[in-house]
Amino acid sequence: xxxxxxxxLGKTYFDPYAGAHVTAVHDVSLDVQxxxxxxxxxxxxxxxxxxxxxxxxxxPHSKGEILLDGTPVNGPGPERGVVFQSFALFPWKTVLxxxxxxxxxRGVPKAERDRIARDYLALAGLSHAANRYPNxxxxxxxxxxxxxxxxANEPAVLLMDEPFAxxxxxxxxxxxxxxxxxWQDRKPTVLFITHDVGxxxxxxxxxxxxxxxxxxxxVAVDLPRPRVWDQLVDDDEFxxxxxxxxxxxxxx
Amino acid sequence: MNLLLQMWGGYARMTRRxxxxxxxxxxxxxxxxxxxxxxxxxxxxxxFPGPADVVRSFVTLTYxxxxxxxxQDSLIRLFVGASVGxxxxxxxxxxxxxxxxxxxxxxxxxxxxxAIGDIxxxxxxxxxxxxxLTTMTFVIVYTVLFPVVLNTVLGVESVPRDLGRAxxxxxxxxxxxxxxxxxxxALPNIITGLRNGLGYGWRALIAVEMIVGxxxxxxxxxxxxxxxxxxxxxxxxxxxxxxxxxVDAWILAPLERATGERWGLVTS
Ligand SMILES: Nc1ncnc2c1ncn2[C@@H]1O[C@H](COP(=O)(O)OP(=O)(O)OP(=O)(O)O)[C@@H](O)[C@H]1O
Ligand SMILES: [Mg+2]
Numbered sequence: 001x002x003x004x005x006x007x008x009l010g011k012t013y014f015d016p017y018a019g020a021h022v023t024a025v026h027d028v029s030l031d032v033q034x035x036x037x038x039x040x041x042x043x044x045x046x047x048x049x050x051x052x053x054x055x056x057x058x059x060p061h062s063k064g065e066i067l068l069d070g071t072p073v074n075g076p077g078p079e080r081g082v083v084f085q086s087f088a089l090f091p092w093k094t095v096l097x098x099x100x101x102x103x104x105x106r107g108v109p110k111a112e113r114d115r116i117a118r119d120y121l122a123l124a125g126l127s128h129a130a131n132r133y134p135n136x137x138x139x140x141x142x143x144x145x146x147x148x149x150x151x152a153n154e155p156a157v158l159l160m161d162e163p164f165a166x167x168x169x170x171x172x173x174x175x176x177x178x179x180x181x182x183w184q185d186r187k188p189t190v191l192f193i194t195h196d197v198g199x200x201x202x203x204x205x206x207x208x209x210x211x212x213x214x215x216x217x218x219v220a221v222d223l224p225r226p227r228v229w230d231q232l233v234d235d236d237e238f239x240x241x242x243x244x245x246x247x248x249x250x251x252x
Numbered sequence: 253m254n255l256l257l258q259m260w261g262g263y264a265r266m267t268r269r270x271x272x273x274x275x276x277x278x279x280x281x282x283x284x285x286x287x288x289x290x291x292x293x294x295x296x297x298x299x300f301p302g303p304a305d306v307v308r309s310f311v312t313l314t315y316x317x318x319x320x321x322x323x324q325d326s327l328i329r330l331f332v333g334a335s336v337g338x339x340x341x342x343x344x345x346x347x348x349x350x351x352x353x354x355x356x357x358x359x360x361x362x363x364x365x366x367a368i369g370d371i372x373x374x375x376x377x378x379x380x381x382x383x384x385l386t387t388m389t390f391v392i393v394y395t396v397l398f399p400v401v402l403n404t405v406l407g408v409e410s411v412p413r414d415l416g417r418a419x420x421x422x423x424x425x426x427x428x429x430x431x432x433x434x435x436x437x438a439l440p441n442i443i444t445g446l447r448n449g450l451g452y453g454w455r456a457l458i459a460v461e462m463i464v465g466x467x468x469x470x471x472x473x474x475x476x477x478x479x480x481x482x483x484x485x486x487x488x489x490x491x492x493x494x495x496x497x498x499v500d501a502w503i504l505a506p507l508e509r510a511t512g513e514r515w516g517l518v519t520s
Binding site: 056057058075076077078080081082084086088089090092101102105106149150153 | 412414415417418419420421422423424425428432433436437439
């Protein structure tokens with residue numbers, strides 16, 4: 001069953017400084033099945049963020065359609081959760097209240113939403129940090145909170161735009177492993193945007209390669225789970241897939 | 253040199269244990285200098301009273317009940333004016349900060365009226381409202397309003413865009429975003445605005461009380477001039493300084509720091 005479906009999606013910006021129109025996304029059609037993990041890779045400026053922002057409803061699209069379970073979307077909504085590169089945690093709320101924010105907006109009573117938030121914090125191994133404020137956490141911990149905050153709202157699709165780009169390399173690998181574990185546990189539908197080929201292949205069931213506002217090609221990833229870097233770095237299939245995707249991106 | 257360092261260390265330790273001392277000790281040389289100049293008789297006593305005279309005047313006026321009454325009047329005026337100024341300034345600042353149209357329309361007007369300044373309004377206010385509470389309140393509100401509006405706008409604009417977006421895609425309505433994100437995000441700046449506004453307002457109040465007042469600290473000082481009582485004038489000046497010191501250093505500044513630091517918005 002497909003959850004998210006993009007039909008001939010396009011976006012043209014008006015650049016007021018150049019006084020000209022810039023087409024960032026030409027024509028993108030993509031179906032994401034329920035419970036699927038799709039990575040989108042492509043070189044800088046190929047329109048990845050633009051696509052995600054249109055799906056999230058942060059910016060209007062210029063042409064085509066975005067359907068979620070068959071209904072067109074416009075404007076942001078809780079059925080499309082977003083994990084931000086900047087974490088975007090509310091600094092004046094504790095970790096617990098950050099994670100409970102979505103349920104709070106749904107009108108879930110305090111005791112119940114605290115229970116939900118604690119459940120998701122445990123999933124990310126953050127139970128001990130529930131009462132801390134975001135600025136008291138490391139970047140890696142903050143993004144763990146960002147991920148479970150979006151998940152706690154049980155969105156139909158989870159949108160992630162280079163969520164691990166702002167943390168150091170070691171932490172990034174840990175976060176990637178945790179994300180695959182959490183995905184296996186809860187099976188959310190994920191659209192994950194990155195320019196890191198290894199990351200895209202490591203996480204996804206399917207990698208979509210984007211080039212200049214169009215989909216160039218896609219590659220299915222059937223690597224066994226759970227995925228752990230220690231095993232995959234020497235895995236021939238992983239190396240082959242990464243090389244294949246890298247070649248496409250370089251050609252893009 | 254070594255001795256000086258040791259003394260400085262001792263001072264630092266002492267003030268850390270009793271923070272109130274840090275507020276008092278720097279004034280000791282000031283008062284000492286004042287005493288010396290007064291006692292040396294460089295100026296006639298009637299023109300230049302010493303600390304002892306002022307303390308005596310303080311005791312008498314407090315005993316008669318005049319000083320507490322006047323102080324209360326001034327503080328209530330400031331409080332009323334500041335409250336009205338906040339009640340108008342914060343919503344206006346949020347409107348201007350969130351709406352591009354409101355910004356375009358209000359900003360030039362705001363700058364124009366800010367430039368006129370509070371006291372410049374007095375002549376026309378006196379014709380409109382006469383010598384009374386309305387005139388005084390108008391001036392205080394006017395003085396408090398601008399720092400509050402300008403800082404609120406700054407605060408709203410400083411809230412990262414992703415925070416509003418995060419709230420929206422977690423299911424918040426626009427109104428909830430205002431309440432849950434914009435307002436708390438702007439709060440440290442709003443408090444800065446209040447702090448500045450109260451500072452200007454307090455000074456404006458004294459000036460207005462001198463001109464239109466029938467009570468209040470400003471009135472007391474100006475009235476003392478007629479009686480040629482320099483003691484009361486100096487007493488008034490000291491009260492102004494002390495009161496502001498207490499309000500700013502013990503209430504407003506900690507409040508400003510508390511919101512900013514806790515949220516990691518201020519990094520110092
Ligand atoms: N607000 C805007 N106004 C005008 N042009 C824009 C705007 N946002 C993006 N663009 C242009 O659209 C194109 C795609 O930008 P986008 O941010 O989607 O790329 P990206 O794939 O996310 O790149 P990166 O990997 O660097 O994040 C770029 O050429 C960019 O200059
Ligand atoms: Mg991008």
